[in-house]
Amino acid sequence: MFVKSFASTLVGIEAVTVAVEVDISMGIGMFLVGLPDNAVKESQERIRAAFGNSGFRMTGRKVVVNLAPADLRKEGSAYDLPIAVAILAATGQAVPDRLDRYVIMGELSLDGSVMPIRGALPIALKAKEEGFAGLILPAVNAREAAVVEGLEVIGVRSLTEVVGFLSGQRPLEPVRLDMSELFSAATGRHGEDFSDVRGQAHVKRALEIAAAGGHNVLMIGSPGSGKTMLARRIPTIMPPMTPEEALETTKIHSVAGKLGTEAGLLTRRPFRAPHHLASRVSLVGGGANPQPGEISLAHNGILFLDELPEFGRGLLEVLRQPLEEKTITVSRAKYNVEYPANFMLVAAMNPCPCGYYNHPTKGCVCSQGAVVRYMNRISGPLLDRIDMHVEVTPVAFSEMADSRPEEPSEAIRERVVRAREVQRMRFGEYEGIHTNAMMTSAMIRRFCPLTAGCSSMLEKAMQRLHLSARAYDRIIKLARTIADLEGEPDIGTAHIAEAIRYRSLDRETWGL
Structure with missing residues (x-):
C-alpha cells in the first residue's frame, strides 16, 4: 500500500516542503531513499522502538520510504514522526485521509515521546504559503510556530497523540498567541x-x-x-x-x-x-x-x-x-x-x-x-x-x-x-x-545636499585626515542623522563638524 505524508527541510533560513512517500510491498527490510543523511537513516531503529513502546506494530513486509524531492539532501532527526505516521497509515493503524492536510515534524524518542526540532517558524510559514491546514509538531515548539496566523498549530507530546488526533479519536486544541501581548512585554x-x-x-x-x-x-x-x-x-x-x-x-x-x-x-x-x-x-x-x-x-x-x-x-x-x-x-x-x-x-x-x-x-x-x-x-x-x-x-x-x-x-x-x-x-x-546608514551614493546626493560652507569644511577634513571616499559618504550620512535628531530638515556646518569629530581616531592620525 502507498501512503504519502508531508514534512519540511531547511535551506538557509527558508523551508522546503518534503513529501514522505511510503510503499509497503512483498519482501523484507526497510529502505530510506531521497538523499537522507545518517541521522535520517537511523530513524528506522527509533521508529521500531517507538512503535513497540506505544502499542503499535511494525510490519514485517518490505518498507520503502522516499523523501521527495529526491535530489535535495535531508538532514536531522525531525523526519521520524512523518515517516512513522505514514507507515502506520499504510498498515491500517492510522487514518490516511487527513495526512494531506498537515505538515508533520518531530523526532521520536524510543518510548514514543516527541522531541523538539529546529526551524519551526520557517516551516510554519512555508506550510501556510503552500495551503496546508495545519502543522503538527512537538509541543515545546508550538508557541514558536503559532506566531503564523491562519495556520492550525497542533503541539503533541507522543506518537499516540498524533495518531489519535489524525484518527479523530483525540481532539487537540490548536495553540494560539496574543501578538499584542508579546510586543507590549518587549517595551518593559x-x-x-x-x-x-x-x-x-x-x-x-x-x-x-x-x-x-x-x-x-x-x-x-x-x-x-x-x-x-x-x-x-x-x-x-x-x-x-x-x-x-x-x-x-x-x-x-x-x-x-x-x-x-x-x-x-x-x-x-x-x-x-x-x-x-x-x-x-x-x-x-x-x-x-x-x-x-x-x-x-x-x-x-x-x-x-x-x-x-x-x-x-x-x-x-x-x-x-x-x-x-x-x-x-x-x-x-x-x-x-x-x-x-x-x-x-x-x-x-x-x-x-x-x-x-x-x-x-x-x-x-x-x-x-x-x-x-x-x-x-x-x-x-x-x-x-x-x-x-x-x-x-x-x-x-x-x-x-x-x-x-x-x-x-x-x-x-x-x-x-x-x-x-x-x-x-x-x-x-x-x-x-x-x-x-543604509543610504546608497545616489540617495546621499538626493537627501543630503550640502551648502558651500559644509562642502568647504568637509574638503579640509578629507585633506587633513587623509580620509577615503567611503569615509566621505559616511560622514555625510552621520551628519544627516545628527540633523534628524535635532529636527533639522537640512544639514548644517555644525552637523558636519560633529560628524567629522567622530573620525578623529582614524588610523591615519591615531598614535602619531
Whole structure:
C-alpha cells in the first residue's frame, strides 16, 4: 500500500516542503531513499522502538520510504514522526485521509515521546504559503510556530497523540498567541539602563546618534573606562522591532536552535557578543549541517566585538562584505546558502597593548611602534567601514560620586524613535532601506545636499585626515542623522563638524 505524508527541510533560513512517500510491498527490510543523511537513516531503529513502546506494530513486509524531492539532501532527526505516521497509515493503524492536510515534524524518542526540532517558524510559514491546514509538531515548539496566523498549530507530546488526533479519536486544541501581548512585554524596562552610567556624556551622545541612524561605532579607551558597560546598554535605546523585523529575526534564531522552549516571537533586538576566540564558522555560519553564525544572529540588532584587536585578522576581514551588503553568503562544495546580516557593529578596544596610551594620569609603557602595530591589527578597509570612532576617557571621581540622576534610557530612546520615524518617511519608496546608514551614493546626493560652507569644511577634513571616499559618504550620512535628531530638515556646518569629530581616531592620525 502507498501512503504519502508531508514534512519540511531547511535551506538557509527558508523551508522546503518534503513529501514522505511510503510503499509497503512483498519482501523484507526497510529502505530510506531521497538523499537522507545518517541521522535520517537511523530513524528506522527509533521508529521500531517507538512503535513497540506505544502499542503499535511494525510490519514485517518490505518498507520503502522516499523523501521527495529526491535530489535535495535531508538532514536531522525531525523526519521520524512523518515517516512513522505514514507507515502506520499504510498498515491500517492510522487514518490516511487527513495526512494531506498537515505538515508533520518531530523526532521520536524510543518510548514514543516527541522531541523538539529546529526551524519551526520557517516551516510554519512555508506550510501556510503552500495551503496546508495545519502543522503538527512537538509541543515545546508550538508557541514558536503559532506566531503564523491562519495556520492550525497542533503541539503533541507522543506518537499516540498524533495518531489519535489524525484518527479523530483525540481532539487537540490548536495553540494560539496574543501578538499584542508579546510586543507590549518587549517595551518593559530592561535590566540595564543608561542612568547607571556616570559621566561619559560625549560617549552617550555618540551612541545615541549611532542608534538613531544604525551606524557602526568603535569605542577606544583604557581598561575600566566603561566601554563594555556602555555597549551593553545600547539595546535599551534602540527602537522597538517592527512585526516584520521580529518575524525575520525569529526565523534565524529558530533555524539555529537558539530559541527557548517557551519562546514565541523575538520582540527585542538581539545583542550578540562572541568571544575573540570564536571560530570563523561560528561567526560567519556554515558547518557540516549549515547554520547561521553570530553575524546573522545579530540581524536587526547589535554585534558587539569586545577587545577587537584580539580577534584574528582573518576573522575580522569576513565582516567587510556583510557590513556593506547586509547579507552573508556561505559557499561550500555541497551547498550555497545566504543569510541576512543587517546588524549594527559595536566594537571596543584598548588604545595600545598596555592599555594606557593617552591616559590622563597613568603612563603608557608601550613604544610608539608598538602602538602603531597594535592599531594595525585592524585593517584600513575594516576601519573605514566603521562610521564612528569614539574615544572613551576614564570617569573622574567627582562624576562617579555625583548623586544627581543621569538621563535614563527611556528618554534617549524617545529621541531615537523620533529620528527613526523621520527616516522611515524619507525612505518610504525604497524597499529594504530603513536608516541613514543604509543610504546608497545616489540617495546621499538626493537627501543630503550640502551648502558651500559644509562642502568647504568637509574638503579640509578629507585633506587633513587623509580620509577615503567611503569615509566621505559616511560622514555625510552621520551628519544627516545628527540633523534628524535635532529636527533639522537640512544639514548644517555644525552637523558636519560633529560628524567629522567622530573620525578623529582614524588610523591615519591615531598614535602619531
